[in-house]
Amino acid sequence: MKKVFLFEALHEATDEEMAQDPKVFVIGEDVGHYGGSYKVTRDLHIKYGDLRLLDTPIAENSFTGLAIGSAMTGLKPIVEGMNMSFLLLAFNQIANNVGMLRYTSGGNFHLPLVIRGPGGIGRQLGPEHSQRLEAYFQGIPGLRIIACSTPYNAKGLLKSAIRSENPVIFFEHVLLYNLQANIPSEEYTLPLDKAEVVKEGKQVTILTYSRMRYNVLQAVDKLLLENYDPEVIDLISLKPLDINTIERSIKKTHKVIIVEECMRTGGIGAELIAQITEKLFDQLDAPVIRLSSADIPTPYNGKLEQATIVQPQQIIDAVKQICEMNNTW
Incomplete structure (x- = not known):
């Protein structure tokens, strides 16, 4: 066992899956050289290069659409929302494409896509940065929604989400990133459908x-x-x-x-x-x-x-x- 912060558990999950599968990449604002707003992707650009830690302009609709297209062609994108509230700008892509393309294509396309990032009510972040988007996304057919809560389940669930052939919305709470607990030193995954x-x-x-x-x-x-x-x-x-x-x-x-x-x-x-x-x-x-x-x-x-x-x-x-x-x- 080893003691890690929740953001470190997410970092480990991302690192391990990128090492095992060259099709996995991360896309979003400041995910590369800056290492993500909460350091989930810290230093990964050094290990995997700028094309697998792809920094984007402030354009959630565009880079979410790019991730969807890459998933359709066989890649496994991880979309990081700097704040999950910002992904409301990509709601059309998430609702009309992420949730539906496997169905509207008659199963010809799979969407192995993870959309993850900080959400929930923080400490005096104001209304636009303290939204609870699980209510927005739960009505969209074709999506799986996960809310991690400990370093242990954060790592195991994220690894399973990345390996899934179906799209996953992965919620992390902004006030839990510095939560610290023991996790196994060896590799593990957790089921996405269990309480x-x-x-x-x-x-x-x-x-x-x-x-x-x-x-x-x-x-x-x-x-x-x-x-x-x-x-x-x-x-x-x-x-x-x-x-x-x-x-x-x-x-x-x-x-x-x-x-x-x-x-x-x-x-x-x-x-x-x-x-x-x-x-x-x-x-x-x-x-x-x-x-x-x-x-x-x-x-x-x-x-x-x-x-x-x-x-x-x-x-x-x-x-x-x-x-x-x-x-x-």
């Missing part, structure tokens, strides 16, 4: 992902002192959802709390509630509680910004509330 049971419990299932995993765990530490026993699941795969893992947990706890940084309206939590209601309604002993960010642009002011995000105390209160509900609902 992680972070903590087993019996009373209530808490579904979360990305940065909110840590707000949930802060809340759980305090809840355990009061003899509450929640189960915590990190979704990881936002599309498709690992409904089998979710189902096993709900059949044990019969209560669900969703904790997300996404917007409440049309967010990942909304889709979770829809699927749980359709498939597991009879297993519920209480209404699903959804804790989401406020439906407003993220404020720049630090205190207002924190007020829009789910805090550990809200999770504690929700667990106590749902555990006190009787089973006559």
